[in-house]
Amino acid sequence: MKKLYKILGCFFLLSANVALAQDMHFTQFYSSPLYLNPAFTGANVCSRVALTYRNQWPGVSTAYQSFLLSADHYLDKYHLGIGLLLGNDEAGTGQLRTTIIDPSIAYEARINKSIAVRLGVQPGIGMRSINFNNLLFGDQIARGGNVPTIENPVHSKTYFDANAGALIYTDKAWVGIYIFHINRPNESLIGDVAKMPVKFTLQGGYKFPLSDKNEKDEFQQKSFTTAVHIMGQSKFDQMDIGGYYSQYKFSLGLWYRGLPLVKAYKPGYPNNDAIDIVVGFQTKRMYIGYSYDITISNLSNVSNGAHEISVSYQLCKPKKKKKYLTQLACPKF
DSSP states (O other), X not given: OHHHHHHHHHHHHHHHHHHTOOOOOOXXXXXXXXXXXXXXXXXXXXXXXXXXXXXXXXXXXTOEEEEEXXXXXXXXXXXXXXXXXXXXXXXXXXXXEEEEEEEEEEEEEESSSSOEEEXXXXXXXXXXXXXXXXXXXXXXXXXXXXXXXXXXXXXXXXXXXXXXXXXXXXXXXXXXXXXXXXXXXXXXXXXXXXXXXXEEEEEEEEEEEOSOTTOOOTTTOEEEEEEEEEEEETTEEEEEEEEEEEETTEEEEEEEEEOTTTOEEETXXXXXXXXXXXXXXXXXXXXXEEEEEEEOSTTHHHHOOEEEEEEEEESSOOOSSOSSSOOOOXXXX
16 A cells, blocks of 8 residues: 555656646756856857756656756857757656757946946747656556556647846856746646746856966966855745865865755755765866765655766867956856
């Protein structure tokens, strides 16, 4: 009987995910700048490609796996950044799959000699699908485990998705806001109306230089950068806060994810998610990062945390400084 309860519990949990699917999340969010905020499109680069892979909760038999691939370019003459973001996420036994194709464009302008702003838009396409043949329904249990009587086992949905963001920054600080799913597309896989909830994110931080001001070699410079990333979608909220230390070609970061004192979804379940450790290595054109999430919620005994790898590469020689704007101090992860 206990086994039956577990099966039914898993089914209802998956059903909730189908009805109210949440967006992908990444620990190294600054390694996927176009997914973090379209206002970052083309920031500090001439041409760049970036790839991020996340394996969340490998202790679960059907772990959540997410991929992001992006490319962006800065048109200095027009003060424009243009880019393309491709993403794929697969979750659960039913292979609930989400694919995004998001072109983005950002305009950059100067307020004064030390402050600049960027505005970005991201009109994209989303595709969601699920394979019902991989799920176990109540009528199957009643019939002794026979296959489900579903004519079309694979259901899919394609929809238009509009996103926009803004960013203000100096050479040491930045604050940005991003609004996902402005048009609230219908993501239902069974012909009903299930509008995707709007998602709001706020990101910001400050860079503390620790090297001598006369040190010009960037790989000899030392710095400490602290940052925060706050998200809200429907009844779900989350905050990433932490920082990282950079010296020579190496970086080491420590982050906390959760909102323990602000919100609990129900008694006995404080909003604590994970402690994240991030290490990075960079050259003038390439950055490689790895992070591991140490789960501190009630899932700690079964999740086995999360692994994430990111790689970014600049296709042209980086400029030390733009002619008319200061460099964005935003971290690379």
